[in-house]
Amino acid sequence: MQHRHLPDLSPDADGLAPQAAALDVKDLRVSFGAGPAIVDGVDITLQRGRILCLVGESGSGKSLTALSLMRLLPPSAQLACTRFDLLGEDIAGAGEDALNAIRGNRMAMVFQEPMTALNPVMTVGDQVTEALVVHQGLSKQAARAAALDMFRRVQIPAPETRLKAYPHQLSGGMRQRVMIAMALMCRPAILIADEPTTALDVTIQSQILRLIDQLRAELGTAVLFITHNLAVVAEIADEIAVMYAGRIVERASRADLFGDPQHPYTLALFAAMPRADERGRPLAAIEGQVPSPGAMPAGCRFAPRCPFVVAHCETTYPPLREISRDHWIACWRAPLEEHVS
């Protein structure tokens, strides 16, 4: 009975139709001033208790996508979309007050560097309980009990002591656990994790991934996990979207993406990783760079770096099409074996 004061977010508990996605955003576009769209027509659907991974290199627009979903864009940015539904409810036109009630409560975010996201002069206990006091009107005492419980869930050793610690007294891995605990305090429907393990050691990364995996199962949270490293998500992703220069170029279940990768960019990402049988051989680096927003190619944005490019690719952007069931790809040349001799 320890969670009686917390809303139950298990599927169906809140009376919504069970099939309503946790978050459903269509044709998301973000631009600055009169400039081109940096995020250009991205669809994101997060299902309860499932993990969608968004993969792409620096400059692909993945972090900007995350900030748009949280509605945390700077004032200079323009956001447009044709749908923005949170738990089946349209919040596209929600004002700042409504969004403040949602952020940290229904949607929460974890960042790459927990040290900069935590307040250095407040104990982590005070920071973690703040959301419960603000959003759910809990007494300090009740909030503290809930925080202690959440610290145990995210496997922070000696949680009573750690509640009184300041961020600098914790290791990087511990700080990230605190961030995750803080994000989950109000049992949000949605957790957005932007490169949460990139700054951590591999051993700690592995533990944090397992933790996120456990918590989404336990709490029914929908997770958007953002990373530049495809391999990192090989274990926990239900679905993977590969992003390049502001657009999604391939989207598939984990099994399909790792078993039947289609897009030349996805293949290039795989090929660039050092594997056992590549020892001593040059790695297949992707030459060139992500195009800058001011100089987007007219056709397929990957065309300048793509070894399979033909004239059509350079003039016309390939739309996302379903190449097999629930496997979407934006490439004129797929499947490659049918088009490349």
Added chain:
Amino acid sequence: MSALLEVAHLSKTFVSGGGLFRAAKSARVVTDVSFSLQRGDVFALVGESGSGKTTIGRMLLRLIEPDAGHITFDGIDVRSLPPVELRRLRRRVQIIFQDPFGSLDPRVRIGAAIAEPIRLHQLRPANQIADRVAELLTLVGLDASYANRFPHEFSGGQRQRVAIARALAVEPDLIVCDEPVSALDLSIQAQVVNLLGELRATLGVSYVFISHDMAVVRHLATHVGVLYAGRLVESGPSETIFADPRHPYTRMLLAATPSPVPGAMRSRETITGEPPSPYAEWAQCRFASRCEHRIDACLAADPPLAAVAPAPRLSACIRAAELPDFAAFDDGESRMTAAYRLRLDLLRRARLPKVSHV
């Protein structure tokens, strides 16, 4: 053949705090570390944050002064060098850092940044320096015209190339690479890894390669030293370490390494805990608290490095020889699905330079 670099019993303790009412705390960050490197070899130092790998890298150039131990570079006793001689040594031993932006002056054009060590060490007559800078930029895969640009005009990968060009400017025998690719995107990481490999093959330069990424280490290193809490817990030739690791910590690092081939995934249930505090005093195996193979004897003493076949491998685990067989970290093509393999092969062939048939 005598070693290019010989490190023996290197130790470092940092003392912090201490005052009127407070005792000073000592952090033993490096304890009794020994290894050697032959000319042309790549010795990788791997371990988690706080394992002491960066401190060792800096001690090799005496950017941090060791408390004890010997460093011999090409027969020269590095620790006893007077300042003038030390400068001469630093012409032969260079270092590149994880964050190339932090090591380049934002107000200095990169051509001037690369020219500076050439001028300082009088490696070229003044009228040939510009040509040499252009040559170095080309060598690291940058356009020679970039010499006029400032650091902020470069991407992360390009900045790391600039840092490498500057390190190469003095024609060093050894480069200490401190996490040179950790801050880079995967695609760019591959470019820099390839560049380091090429430079080794063409210029014969050796590396001490500091990294926490076992996949990159496997790719580049000829020898590996695994550090835990300031001590080497396993060392040996790269093939030996990756095929048959004989320290539970090496195995944990390998199991935690992400792979692009999911079939190669292993159970990660045993990956637990965090590195210990450097302030701890050790009368037991440092890794015992996280070790799935721990027995009572592990708590009795901190085990020394000892030979475990095949030679010349060392492990600091009293159960090294009796650890179960280790399923090698195999993420080769044989583990891929047919479609994955087929398309990767298409990609590889498409990337080959086009040969025109007349």
